[in-house]
Amino acid sequence: MEILVSVQIFGSQTTMATTLKDAVARKPVLATIRLIVPAGAARPAPPVGPALGFYRLNLMAFCKDFNARTQKYKAETPMQVTLTAYKDSTFEFVVKSPSVAWFLKKAAGIETASSRPGHVMVSSLTLRHVYEIAKLKQSDPYCKHMSVEALCKSIIGTANSMGIEIVKDL
Helix, strand or coil: CCEEEEEECCEEEEEEEEEEEEEEHHCCCCCCCCCCECCCCCCCCCCCCHHHCCCCCCCHHHHHHHHHHHCCCCCCCCEEEEEEEECCCEEEEECCCHHHHHHHHHHCCCCCCCCCCCCCCCCEEEHHHHHHHHHCCCCCCCCCCCCHHHHHHHHHHHHHHHHHEEEECC
């Protein structure tokens, strides 16, 4: 038996056929939790413990799996995690790379961005830095569809809003 499912994406209506088996196989979602956890440092203490414990999820399973997935990153690198908790106390999570702002701060060697971006420049980076950050971000699950050029434009915009000047050569 097939069921027609109507999905609205960005204003356009799409209809797709799905089987009853596929529709029943989907688990009911309890919550979507977003966390920022240092790489390789997940433990059942705050902030992870209270966030996951509230939904009665297995803290140790998450910590072990997260630490295993992020062992290739340098310690204390802030990793963005999107965790989907289901009503049967199971979960799935996606680990994203650090934010563009974090990469820009590290590349520029600064602690904080400019308090007056556009007026006070705190540092400068080359287009090569921007390209390298774009290549790293392209490995993110949500950025795979974007071209390197589009990511570079986005990174340059973020740098400008932080008071970091992008130059051709230093």
